[in-house]
Amino acid sequence: MKIKNILSKHEVVLFLVILIISGIIGAFNRAFISLATIFEILRGSVPYALMGLGILPVLLLGEVDISFVGIAAVSSLVTHTLLRKWGYVGGLGGYVGLAIPIGVALAVLVGLISGLFNLPVFAVSLGFWLMLYGFNLFFISPEMRFDLPPGLVGFYGEFLFKIRDPVVGETGLHIGVIYVVLCAIFIWILLRYTIYGRGFYITGGNKEVAFRTGYNVIALLSIAMAFNGALAAFAGVLQCAYKRWFDPILFRGTELFVIAADVIGGVSITGGRGSVVGVLLGVLFIQVATRGLIYLGIPPTWQQLTVGILLTTFFVITGLRSQIRRKLVRQSGSERRRLSKNGKSQ
Amino acid sequence: MENRSNGLFVAVKQRCARIAGQRSFLLVGLLVVIVTIFGVTTSRFLTYPMFRVIMSQCAEIGLMGLGMSLAWMINGVDLTVNDAANLSALTAALVIQQFASQGQISSSSVFLSYCIALLTGGICGVVNGILIGYLDVPPILATLGGLSLYRGISVAVTGGKTLAGLPANVAFIGQGTVFQIPIPFVIFTIVSLLIFISLKYTVFGFQVKMVGINIKAAYFSGINYRKIIMIVYTLSGILAGLAGIIIMGRTRSVAYEYGTQVYIVFTLLITNLAGISAGEHSAIAVFMATLVLQILSTGFYLRFMTLPGGPFFNNFLWGLFLVTILVLAQLFKRARQ
Numbered sequence: 001m002k003i004k005n006i007l008s009k010h011e012v013v014l015f016l017v018i019l020i021i022s023g024i025i026g027a028f029n030r031a032f033i034s035l036a037t038i039f040e041i042l043r044g045s046v047p048y049a050l051m052g053l054g055i056l057p058v059l060l061l062g063e064v065d066i067s068f069v070g071i072a073a074v075s076s077l078v079t080h081t082l083l084r085k086w087g088y089v090g091g092l093g094g095y096v097g098l099a100i101p102i103g104v105a106l107a108v109l110v111g112l113i114s115g116l117f118n119l120p121v122f123a124v125s126l127g128f129w130l131m132l133y134g135f136n137l138f139f140i141s142p143e144m145r146f147d148l149p150p151g152l153v154g155f156y157g158e159f160l161f162k163i164r165d166p167v168v169g170e171t172g173l174h175i176g177v178i179y180v181v182l183c184a185i186f187i188w189i190l191l192r193y194t195i196y197g198r199g200f201y202i203t204g205g206n207k208e209v210a211f212r213t214g215y216n217v218i219a220l221l222s223i224a225m226a227f228n229g230a231l232a233a234f235a236g237v238l239q240c241a242y243k244r245w246f247d248p249i250l251f252r253g254t255e256l257f258v259i260a261a262d263v264i265g266g267v268s269i270t271g272g273r274g275s276v277v278g279v280l281l282g283v284l285f286i287q288v289a290t291r292g293l294i295y296l297g298i299p300p301t302w303q304q305l306t307v308g309i310l311l312t313t314f315f316v317i318t319g320l321r322s323q324i325r326r327k328l329v330r331q332s333g334s335e336r337r338r339l340s341k342n343g344k345s346q
Numbered sequence: 347m348e349n350r351s352n353g354l355f356v357a358v359k360q361r362c363a364r365i366a367g368q369r370s371f372l373l374v375g376l377l378v379v380i381v382t383i384f385g386v387t388t389s390r391f392l393t394y395p396m397f398r399v400i401m402s403q404c405a406e407i408g409l410m411g412l413g414m415s416l417a418w419m420i421n422g423v424d425l426t427v428n429d430a431a432n433l434s435a436l437t438a439a440l441v442i443q444q445f446a447s448q449g450q451i452s453s454s455s456v457f458l459s460y461c462i463a464l465l466t467g468g469i470c471g472v473v474n475g476i477l478i479g480y481l482d483v484p485p486i487l488a489t490l491g492g493l494s495l496y497r498g499i500s501v502a503v504t505g506g507k508t509l510a511g512l513p514a515n516v517a518f519i520g521q522g523t524v525f526q527i528p529i530p531f532v533i534f535t536i537v538s539l540l541i542f543i544s545l546k547y548t549v550f551g552f553q554v555k556m557v558g559i560n561i562k563a564a565y566f567s568g569i570n571y572r573k574i575i576m577i578v579y580t581l582s583g584i585l586a587g588l589a590g591i592i593i594m595g596r597t598r599s600v601a602y603e604y605g606t607q608v609y610i611v612f613t614l615l616i617t618n619l620a621g622i623s624a625g626e627h628s629a630i631a632v633f634m635a636t637l638v639l640q641i642l643s644t645g646f647y648l649r650f651m652t653l654p655g656g657p658f659f660n661n662f663l664w665g666l667f668l669v670t671i672l673v674l675a676q677l678f679k680r681a682r683q
Contacts, residue, residue, distance in 0.1 A: 123614065127664075127665045127668035130608075130665030131669070133661060134663070138658040256490050303498075305501065305502045306498070308491060308493075309495065311490065315491050316477065316483065318483070
């Protein structure tokens with residue numbers, strides 16, 4: 001009974017699936033199963049995990065936002081431009097300190113517009129998506145910026161600890177992983193132990209109930225969007241520092257995959273259900289699957305199709321599972337009714 | 347007696363207010379204003395070639411917009427419109443190339459390729475419909491999966507290259523004219539009218555409306571809502587196929603990356619501009635919204651073409667435009683209440 005309970009947890013199943021997939025890829029290409037690959041996958045997932053965590057409160061509210069990628073791009077590029085103009089030579093601190101307020105301001109703007117005018121966040125964020133990238137390309141710079149300040153140059157090689165790998169040489173666990181863990185703990189505490197966190201779940205489950213309980217739904221949406229913007233801006237700065245250039249179209253085209261990662265991690269797109277651990281596993285799943293394709297030797301032109309098949313299969317399985325669960329609930333419900341009726345007649 | 351006439355008066359007043367408040371009405375006004383502004387400020391705007399460009403370009407985006415608006419009407423979204431169109435155009439182009447390699451391109455083989463394109467679009471729609479209607483996958487996810495699936499097929503088949511240099515027979519549907527009116531525009535007008543009539547005056551249209559307003563109520567009144575969802579997404583797919591044919595004809599080439607992302611945004615823009623909401627649909631409003639958008643697009647292009655990075659500025663304006671329209675529509679609604 002206990003094992004069955006554990007196995008019915010979405011996160012556990014997902015973790016097993018990731019292990020099985022890694023095993024299969026490893027069977028075809030031994031190079032996949034090594035510490036170096038694991039560290040590389042973890043480092044690559046850092047920005048996506050941050051964005052996935054950021055979008056979680058918004059998804060819990062039952063809203064879908066896609067502007068966060070644009071927010072990441074604008075806040076990182078604007079920060080970079082401003083800091084270079086002011087002659088800043090330091091490291092990550094200044095960038096994060098300036099990018100996060102910009103990201104929060106933009107995201108709260110999206111939240112307030114959709115909250116005050118009772119519009120779906122998806123539609124508003126779509127407009128912002130276009131506007132933000134247009135802003136970056138037209139007003140800031142249409143070119144990539146390689147002029148990193150000296151403090152930021154070595155960031156891609158800042159490891160917590162180093163190991164020697166026979167194939168890739170010296171590598172290690174990137175410091176960004178710590179940031180993700182800290183943010184994850186923060187979001188977890190927020191969702192689990194604060195009145196706002198519980199509000200996200202309640203509003204996603206039933207907006208009317210949340211309203212009647214006394215929650216200010218617009219304020220909740222703005223708070224959720226603020227976290228979304230902050231983490232997106234952080235992710236944008238980290239990604240640029242890691243890639244060693246600032247990109248006006250940073251993350252463009254990946255927004256739906258971040259949301260897909262969350263959904264794979266068990267977050268309900270209609271709101272009210274989802275967990276921090278699930279999000280992290282979902283991001284890991286997408287990273288393992290897409291990187292695995294390279295290790296399996298699938299040509300790049302077929303990768304989009306393979307990702308499509310993977311995603312669709314996953315959505316179909318989740319759809320079927322929820323259908324079966326609902327059927328079971330209905331059956332047990334009718335059984336209970338029958339039993340209670342018998343009880344009355346006796 | 348007095349009571350009754352009073353009731354009649356109120357009814358007439360309400361009816362007038364409803365007509366004046368209708369979105370198509372507002373859009374006609376908007377259209378006049380925009381055309382006047384561009385006509386005054388841009389010298390080459392009010393000419394026949396300009397209008398021919400506008401009319402032949404608005405069809406593809408309008409057909410996709412119709413598909414998106416249908417999905418939007420039943421609380422769904424169809425993110426695959428653009429990629430289904432590209433995939434349909436691709437299959438048609440492959441069939442035509444096959445015929446061309448055998449050295450026989452007659453109008454019947456072109457017609458066959460068109461049928462295959464529509465069929466491909468329909469199949470894309472059926473896949474979406476099965477996922478959303480029968481497997482209960484949320485629309486945004488199902489069509490996201492479909493998007494990468496269809497784009498993936500296009501990329502895998504073409505190897506990421508553009509198929510160009512299609513024979514001239516194909517071009518008629520995209521570049522030809524009837525009585526000086528571009529054929530794409532004629533097709534778009536006819537399709538809009540058909541959809542308007544079938545949604546307004548048929549049982550099917552009423553059922554779609556019911557599913558959009560309240561899916562549970564529809565289920566309990568005996569409507570097979572799964573089938574309706576399926577049909578709506580299939581229709582959207584077929585419309586995308588039609589758009590694909592027109593794109594192929596207009597550009598005489600097929601590329602997997604034609605219009606990606608921005609076109610999806612455009613279709614959503616059309617849907618929101620036309621005021622489509624759950625259970626409420628007007629193909630005429632969609633038609634007008636498409637015209638407004640295309641005229642704006644061409645006008646902006648004429649004005650900002652010379653600016654460095656003009657297209658980027660257009661994107662910025664589009665985003666601003668969408669948000670403004672959404673907010674204004676909501677304010678109008680509140681004012682009426």
